[in-house]
Amino acid sequence: MPAEARQIKIGLSSQNHCNYLEDRMERVAVAMEDELHTESNYEMLLANGFRRSGNTIYTPHCDNCNACQAVRVFIPDVVLTKSQKRLRNKAQTLNWQMKNEMDENWFELYSRYINKRHTNGSMYPPQKDVFAQFSQCDWLNTQYLHIYDGKNLVAIAVTDDMHLSASAFYTFFDPDYPLSLGTVGVLMQIEYCSQTNKQWLYLGYQIDECPAMNYKVRFHRHQKLVNQRWQG
Secondary structure, three states: OOHHHOOOOEEEOOOEEOOOOOOOEEOEEEEOOHHHOOHHHHHHHHOOOOEEEOOEEEEEOOOOOOOOEEEEEEHHHOEOOHHHHHHHHHHHHEEEEEEOOOOOOHHHHHHHHHHHHOOOOOOOOOOHHHHHHHHOOOOOEEEEEEEEEOOEEEEEEEEEEOOOEEEEEEEEEOOOOOOOHHHHHHHHHHHHHHHOOOOEEEEEEEOOOOHHHOOHHHOEOEEEEEOOEEEO
16 A cells, blocks of 8 residues: 555654754654655655655654744746855856765765864764764665865765655765855755756755754745645
């Protein structure tokens, strides 16, 4: 029976301190059935507000908090803001390539990013095996969008590539680069989706109260999943 035609068995995690809002506790609901771990079922689960971490499919299930709202961009109707157009013009000297594996020097870039931007986060200190467990997936086509300034690698956007959509999973970049490479990464993922005839780019969870997670609604035309209905 298709996953969308039946109830999904989930398991609830214990409560932990939220990584994004200091005064909150977090809990996630995990999709338990092995048969859900396929590209087609995951694409359906993305459309219902789920994400993945490694091979684990989850969605926020917090007590008394609904700050996390899934956001996706409708690729055929993308309209850039004035600031995004200016950034795109400034980034014209950059070039990107989608690859099956990361360049050999990826960990040097990743380490600089974590050590400069996320010393209080769960990925600190940077470790290769921890990042592999977090980012890799046995049952998805995960690609790596490499951004270069000349021959110099300045960013990698980990991107799950599916039939109708792509999912922006995680991006790390040169923390000292003069442009906003996080935004550049999304703009280039949008370009990739357009070139490969995707309908949606899933951006993860918008958290209005968290500066590191409140940028997703700046991309138009976006939709937010509110009370299990896509709005926008």
